[in-house]
Amino acid sequence: MTIRNVVAALLLLCATTGTAQAQSFSTVTGRNHPEIDWRVATTEHFEVVHPARLGDIAAEAAPIAEATYDTLSATLDVAFDERIRVYLSDQDAIVNGFAVPFGTGYTDIWVNTNDWAASFSGATSWLRLVLAHELTHIFHYEAARSGLGVWALALGGSFPRVWTEGLAQYQAETWNAQRGERWLRAAVLDDALAYDDGRSLWNGRLLYASGHSQVRYFAQQHGDSTLTDLLHHKTDVLFGLAEVHDFEAAFRATAGQSYETFYEQWRRDVNVYYNTLASQLETLDSLQTDTLAVPGRYVDGLAYSPDTSRIAALTQHSPARPVRRLHVIDPSTGAVTRGAEGAIEPPVAWHPSGERIAFSRRTRAAHGSLVDDVFVVDADGTDERRLTHGRRTSAPTFGPDGDRLAFVATEGGTANVHLRALKTGGTTRVTDYEGDVQITALRWHPTQDTLAFARVSEAERELVLYDLDTGASTALTDPATDDRRPVWSPDGSQLAYTSLRDGVPNALVYDLSTHTHRRATHLVRGATVHDWVPADSAFGAESSRAAPEGALVTSTALSKARDGAFRLPAHRTARSIAPAVPGQYDDWTTTRPPRTIPQQLAPDPSLIETRSDYDALSNLTHRASGALPYYTSTDNFGIAGVTSWTEPLGTHTFNAAGSVSFTDPDEKSEVVATYLNRQLRPTIGLSLFSASSSGRIYGNDLLVEDRTGGALTVRWPLDWHVAPYVSTSFSTRLRYADLNPLDPDDFTALGPLSPPQAGQQASVRLQVLRRKKPPSRHTLVHPLDGWGLRLRATGAAEVLGGDRSFLRGDVAGYAVYPSIGDHRVFLYGRLQAQTGASFPQDYIGFSRYDAIDLPLPGAVPVSLGDAERVRGYRQYVLGNRAAFGRAEYRVPVASSLQTNVLGLIGLGHTTLSVFVDGGMVWRDADLRGGTRQLGTGVEVKNALRLFGVRVGHALGVAQPAAQVGTRDDVQLYYRVQTALPF
Template sequence: MVTPRTSATLTSATLRSLVGLGGLLFLFFLLVVPFQESRAQSLALFSRNHPELDWRVATTDHFEIVHPARLDSIAARAAPIAETTYDSLATALDTTFSERIQVVLTDQDDIANGFAALLSGGAVTDIWVHPTDWATKFSEPSPWLRTVLSHELVHLFHARAVSSDLGALEQLGIPGFWSEGLAQYQAETWNAQRGERWLRAAVLDDNLDYDDGQSLWNGRLLYASGHSQVRYFAQQHGDSTLTQMLHHRSERLFGLLETHDFETAFRETTGQPYDTFREQWRRDMNVYYNTLAGQIETLDSLRTDTLRVPGRGVLDLKYSPDTSRVAALVELSPERPVRRLYVIDRSAGERHMVAEGPIEPPVAWHPSGRQLAFSRRARGPSGSVIDDLFLVRAGGSGERRLTRGRRTTAPTFSPDGDRLAFAGSEDGTANIYAMTLPDGEPTRITDYAGNIEVTGLSWHPTQDTLALTHVGPEGGRTLRLYDMAADTAAVLTGPSTDDQRPTWSPGGTKLAYTSLRDGVPNAFVQDVEWGTRRRVTRLVRGAAVHDWVPVDSAFGAAEASTKKAATEAVPGEALAVSTTLSKTDDGAFLIPAGHRADSIRPSVPQDYAAWRAEQPPHPIPTDIPPDPSLIRSRGDYNSWAGLTNRFSFGLPYYFSPGSAGIAGLTSWVEPTGQHALNAGGNVSVVAPLKDSEVFASYTNRQFAPTVNVSLFSASSSGRIYGNDLLVQEQTGGSLRLRWPLDWWARPYTSTALEVRLRYVDLTPLDRSEFVPGPGALQAPRGGQQASVRLQWTRRHRPPYRHTLVHPLDGWGLRLRGTAAGEVLGGDSSFLRGDLMGYGVLPGLGDQRLFLHGRVQAQTGSPFPQDYLGFSRYDAIELPALSESAPFTLGDADRVRGYRSYALGTRLAFGSAEYRIPLAQSLGTKLLGLVSLGRTTVSGFLDGGGVWTGANLDGATWRAGAGVELKNALSVGGLRIGHALGAGRPVLKGDGTDWNVYYRVQTALPF
């Protein structure tokens, strides 16, 4: 027998809360506050506070350059870049700013990125300077600061050019691909890493969809697609049409508003719909790239041996010294973008993971074959995100951190294994360091100065000579040999060919390296003694060199020597390479080290190739020298004065003759992330003192803990109590302090300590209409409550697209203590302890076993609505809801299969679920806003008990089992985990009826 869920009644107060301003403000805290809080935190501070920074501001004609005091010299470099870019874009896009643009520079985190936003109160861009890995991710022939700052300023000019009566909200309608394409067209060249290699692979696969979720490089494809389209547009229609399109306006609301609409502007300025243009662009891209592919050798022609490695993206391959094992650094998939370092036993075909996390290639084997060194992003001094060196045993144990805050890359061992060299960066200057193992301190062995980067370090097999990629102040990359004994360097290649990642031949007479001169990576070999150079591959999709493999000592040289190879390398030697097999997958291969590629130079008719060389009429110079004279003034930065309005608006409302007024929202951020302010509320014109409501939340990040202050006076709802939705008028506030802790650091793991002080005056609405329902609930009680909550949380949560409904791994532990006292007029007094934990264990394939447990104990007299026990209804879990919101969505557990309350002062609860993926998507989309995504089916067993005091004789024990369908619901971009299930009691005497339920919960409890 199946019994449906008993429905809750809806009182007049409940309905008023659901349709009134309480619902509007609930959405405000659900959608706006978390976005603003996370956004402010990401602005230059990357999830850690930095009270140690002394912020300064340098003012130019058009900019306020905000920066830590130690970056004064970088501000002097940024000033001419910003002003030169401003002049170029003002002319090219026919747009200017009446106010100064704020540019925030930071080097606290090792991040190769930037951010720009046009706010209602002004324009701001944040720039991370001194990243160590930009030269491997970008192939732009200009310095990092020039590339990123000019790019972000184009975004601001673009947003200002299209802004109209909707103000800054207009930019929400700019297609992402067009925004990034215009920024690259104006500020960058068409090159390998920012366009060619990603577009080429997608076109050859006839799959240009960057929103399909199938490729690790879809983000890069979005940039490449937009970049090529804007260049193609300029070549077909001219730059003046491009500018004209930005300034096009359409009338809305009977001429009351003028707005910019991308597709309307495109059609009316070009005379054709955007879809027609895109099809023409797609056709010409097909002709160009397929013509190119028809003239270039294929992977099959290279007599390759396929290497079986896990993961969709191959980042590095290194053979052990005896070649019996391969270290493979891979990225698993776009759904699961986790980087892992595997060691693969070639004879047994077995593999095991030795490390994971944001590991940067290359990795290095110790000559003994017992250890591996790598550089991985981790928390450094003051919680900064920094690349540091790690050492791990080849079996995966004994991981050890060798440096802290060094900004490292490219570790390489000496031939005897006693020393480890690496590139480290300080204040934007990279140098080579060496340390004696096992416990020596790093010593700098080069003396580079200025804006220099070093990547791709490789130690000679028998000598103290290092091969490296040197990135000069102008952004040019050259291969060099550095003689450690003589302290001299020899340049092997010029800056125009973009050569990277050198690796020595086993005999030390040659270097293999990867070059991006073709727009995709291809392999080359250089004879160091004679200076001759040989192209090894000319593949249309490219091939990146990772290692030079000696004659196969693990399986016998005799077998290896029988392989056919050219005479230019020892027979049997091979290059370990990776290549782009398709838009979605990399492949790993061994190719003969002596191979020589065809000397053909492919050509494509100019009509199809001209777009690649298209340039804006007012190009931004690639190298702009520092000019401190552009700075008109310098001074201390006032973060309060920097508080900028994100948006503010007010609207009249009318629900009934007794419910009418004006409701509004406002949001303010500060560019360095030190302050964020959000508020919402309504003023009733009928009963302004009684029915007006307000919420306000202020976040401060000027201290080690993040400080949040919330004030509220409003009705709120969110949980069923008895048979009704509990609605309470709440007036009060809270003070919350949160410390992220870098204890026991490991990848994808976070630890935090939190303290919350809260004072609230509660008035349950319609208390007289309370219906208790099954169980011993009392009517909710009003009064004042003063409480303090202390919480410690540690959790491990690797990134996964479907964590909301089906996490593949992770664990968490949360310890919480809450106390309320009869102070400051408080009417309740209690002490409650709460310990919760969970873990996700592997099953068959992507199936998982989820375990969850919780114990609670309480003493004192809380309000009845704050009971400890089992609930009749499931608590609502919305991961996006800010903790500063004064909403209570419920926190009590329910044993599925039961529909009654069980109350006490002690509780133990446990749950086990075996989760099976059912469908990637249900293929349902309503009105373009609502969709049903990932779906799983689970078998579950819940159980636990509730009792009072230390006596278990009167305990209420429950156990329920059943099945549940979980689904990821997307509503306008907000993702919610919800489930439909059926459960029944399994304990004798508790009945056998099945209970059907629906709940809104995430797959992980915290």
């Protein structure tokens, strides 16, 4: 093992055990926010860090944090010597937060969001819910903490994530529809409890639900004191020199049984519970329905056009391709038109003319913030337009006259309804809510100036009618029943809505004249109401199911892996029953910790002891450090190590890796240190290095160079022509290095290549990158969509002792085009040109070998080589101009080869491609003197999982195109590359 291998192993271990937890606001959103003035408010046990403009947020967070501390400290037997840091930001409309175990522990949380009201249920505010949840994680980390820090994960491990999340929900939340019931119920009834099988888009929610249920069941079976003992239990390691928390060992020691035995007991009981429940409720087969054919496996929204001739369907394709798209369907012909895509939130709304559709979608706003804005698109998918900028919108709905558009906009955590005059673009606010108020699912009455919406205020959820003429509000539902998503009947006399009172969504109807509520469905898997259409358009005039009331347009979970869309008679009435399950099987749903965190807490500024400016450098936090002895030969041995530090806002990150040789400290010791700064709009990186580096394959060997010097990098994301899944960035790199190829005498008989040379080089590189990369599970080997364009210029000058002077231009682009089913056509092209003279090892031309592209978790991919190769040829071609092109027809052949070796090595998605590579290398203007190559062949690509790292590799055969049909020059090759070049 070389010293490079030792350092690489330490870096990889550090990455896999720590990088996933080293998040900050900026690393999640991809944007820095230097415009924010951060302040800190100190309480007895916390430092609440927040933007200065959120001066009151600390008074809201303080009582929640302190009450959580008091409760969890007593329940989990954990105390802290230092204050816990809580970072709050409203810069992005993200419904999330995360906890990090480094140092004492800290949490970053997005606040003042409106969308959480649709994603969650229960009688609590967002800040209370998320803050208590994330603080539970920090208490858990402290209870299980070892003196070995993150390295303990390699020797024992903490809770599996399913229990980590389950513990946080048990201590901080209640068992309810959105945080457990509907997802677990569907999985149990499918007999598909695995949340890591890749089958469901909702597997993430199932993970939370499964963990939540298991922890509640454990507490009900074994008691909360046993749960606390489980957290604190430690196992001796390293011959008794240290101890770590090991979940499996702790489970046996505290619960008196293995986790596998417990899991089977839990699985048996939840099966009895949910199947008993299912036997007493409606099933989809019992309903009188018509099925709607919609694209995609998951249904988020359905809306009929005003003349009911078309359907706007907001769906998601599949777990492997979680792209949300708006389609327009013509039921009479089955024709489907793609309208828009991206993070579109339901509901969507048709203009009364039927010519266009309005929707709210996440996009970039001022300072690159991620917020929702209102868009409209023509029904044929053309002329998409953005109507608002940075308004944090939801639920646009057109007025019956077609001249006005109502939508919800959020400011400072308060949602209000606004009206936009479509002819002038002027916007006015029509509601005057204050404080912690959220509004979802806004719908305009078919003929009157009356709005219906779901409102969450002071943790109470209710449906509301709002009269635009008088400003009067009327609450229609009981706040305890969690009713949402109102939908008007065609004549406006009734209002259908979706209720979560059953633990799953079900349809109810409110009659405005009689003020009565009627249950329309009582399905065991639930049903969500999206629209209400007249009878003749719903079932047809000749249908025996036609009724004056028309039909409810609904969706339901057919299984955890697929939704279905249906129309059912709007007049139907479901049985109202209270299903009964024996207590021993449902007691866990109501099990509570011995001490509970209050659901509602009023702001309390008296808890704040001090207020001050936030100092980022003083909050630099240690992530991980470690060292290992190494021995490479009798003339080189020593110690290699790494260290990593970060600041919770991401403004400063420092990493270093190196070695100290005991045999020759001056010549054989190595160090690489990097510093990342996010205090400005661009991210600035500084690296210093004096180490050997594996740079590229050169000749028949791997060229390794000793490099001493430094580099300054700047990366600036650009919000230019913002579009879904599209990113644009500008980057530059200034580097000075003293290059010394190792063993240069070994590189002889290289054909056209010259032996690598040593020297100094001062260089600068400029790059603009724009690409579209929709999410897809198999992008590594089989991307289904996207394109990219990269413009790069690199220059070196004879300054600072530099030995070479040159200027190189490099333009590359690719595109993925659809074909039959999931077949794809891939095109790639690249053009390079250089003036001046670079080092021989930095040649322009074609390589004998493929470049190697190896992604590592939390790190920049390792690339060995940058030159293209025409498959079918194995020779170097040199020049100062090069043009290369590739065309492939890619066909998926297997989603997984089901090969797994000890859980460490696995073969995943596999594709087969037929390709043609071609290009030419020449000098200056001498095109006729250039060397041309054209090769063709067949390649099998596969996603290899190797020790937790996913690698794209391929095996193929190729030959020069001129030899096709013969057995001459057929070459078998293997390469490690991703399917996309950048």
